[in-house]
Amino acid sequence: MGDKAHARTGAAGGAPAAGRHPRALRNVALVGHSGSGKTTLVEALAQTAGALGRAGRVEDGTTVSDHEEIEHRQNRSVQLSLVPVDWDGHRVNLLDTPGYADFVGEVRAGLRAADAALFVVSAAQEAEAVAATTRALWEECAAVGMPRALVVTHLDTARTPFDAMTRICGELFGGDDPDAVLPLYLPVLGPEAADGHAPLTGLTGLLTQRIFDYSGGERAEHPPSGDERAPLAEARARLIEGIIAESEDETLMDRYLGGEAIDTATLITDLERAVARGTFHPVLAAAPAAEGARQGIGTVELLDLITGGFPTPLEHPLPAVTTPDGSPLPALDGDPEGPLVAEVVKTSSDPYVGRLSLVRVFSGTLRPDDTVHVYGHGLGSPTHEDRPCHEARTRVGALTSPFGKQQRPLDACVAGDLACVARLETAETGDTLSGTGHPLLLAPWTTPDPLLPLAVRAHGKADEDKLSHSLARLVAEDPAIRLEQNPDTGQLVLWCLGEAHLDVALDRLRDHYGVQVDTVPHRVALRETFAGPATGRGRHVKQSGGHGQYAVCEIDVEPLPPGSGVEFVDRVVGGAVPRPFIASVEKGVRAQAARGVAAGHPLVDIRVVLRDGKAHSVDSSDAAFQTAGALALREAAAEAHVRLLEPVAEVGVLVPDDYVGPVMSDLSGRRGRVTGTEQSGSGRTLVRADVPELEIGRYAVELRALTHGTGRFDRSYARHEPMPPQLADRVLARRG
Incomplete structure (x- = not known):
């Protein structure tokens, strides 16, 4: 680590050498709230490693224009991106994840491809913002034992000093053991500027008590002065105790408490092992390079x-x-000579090379022109309508390593490494690639449920021709988008995670696929039913020369319990309606029920009894009795009161305890009925409620605002219930 006695020298970035062993690879996802400085930090790390030169120049001398840089930063702010660099004989794959809550699906994809996570927190933002957007991801990493470290940025404009930030991180992320989250270095601040902020000029290593000074533009190392040494003692002692507590050497603590001075090399070794096991989480500070400096x-x-x-x-x-x-198989061991098992963690479209898949190889070695078996399990459910299971054989295109906006060719991608693969046309994000002789399937990662709907339609005829294919590609690229063709409303609905997610989806349709769509208000699938019994008579008699039309039927209609659908009963006596035409009446009744009788919504939960009618030996027909059946149902509806039914969802809202009251009050304001609460982990409560779907169309956005980003919810259809009369009257009035 940086506390080691010898200096490190970065190597120029670029494509990794073919055949690099997994021991020389590190895959790290940078995770943090929006504005924490992840992308700036990635660029600083690339510059230090020699992959990115000064003034926006990459290693081969290509200059990135201001416009290209702005566009590239905007894309990286909402998408997972890979930046590989070389350092001390290792290939480090830096996975820059979005900070916006709307793109948590991209974050989870990055965590899937990574073996460790670097959480980036900004000292310039309120501690509440840090907790709101990073704690849930921290807990996800903890659940799978992923090693984590933290880096504090923006100390030069800090609202919260470094010591306070480390204390907050210990409280938020340390759980029952705050001493598992401790600083490895302390910042060295320069003189205060006119705005009252002091710039970060260097770091002091707590283990070796060496100062790493960047104030001269290059990293210099020297021992602390007597005045600088005293403030380090307490932090150093706490760090040493934290490391020893995680040591596998059970005698180390006794030796330390007995007054023995533990040598620095032993402490660093134990620290590295504890970090790799995911039991200790060091905190560091970082800042981008100053003007003219080579290293951040x-x-x-x-x-x-x-x-x-x-x-x-x-x-x-x-x-x-x-x-x-x-059928389960033995766990993978990451052997480059083992069976091929890889996964598509991201899919994108390039205007020049077409579909480009970012692939993590977990076992074996992937080479250009290999034929692989592609198996997709969609969202983990073989019966999911939007993402059914699919499989195919396909030939792998060129393998490349991203370098800025360039792609550098690779001869192979070994187990543990990542590469971009061209022309995997049948593969979607989350699909498994394996050898054709032994098809395999990786367990899926969890994908957040999109809960914000947007109805769209093609802008013109040309767009209509391309819309279906473009939407299919959009959904294949982003598992956090769900596409629904609502059978009740006829609307084409995109379900996303938030407004920013929706905006990006629409931008991709327009800019990448050349499809213009119009957005329309999302409609909730209402139902109609009879509030009481009614009768109706359908008379369809026409005589206009030649073959006429004659059909008369009389029906009784009565309401049924919820969920009964439409029941048809034949009680005709004496052959008033000939047997062949009774089915015609039923067909007409059901067709009219599907169209609705009051506001254009399907009619449900009724029993229709055909009790009488008349027929003509020549002019009666199937079509005539279908029309008569529909007319009879409409007449019965005009006589009775038709009640509108609205869908009700079972909603579970998970929030910190501090927000339980506001959330319950908000749900009541949405005509919701709270059905219970239960504790769910440390400091969190699950609020369960039944809420009309008309009231929660934008709840994904509004809950985030109400709980400062800390709340999340799920929903499932429960039933249809009668709509309040005043609301039903408004719907019927608009229909009229």
């Missing part, structure tokens, strides 16, 4: 932490693997 502050220390403390792909547990029929 803290970037050498971070790269040393990544290569020395984070696990190799061989050490991190790999996803479970099965055969396509679900």
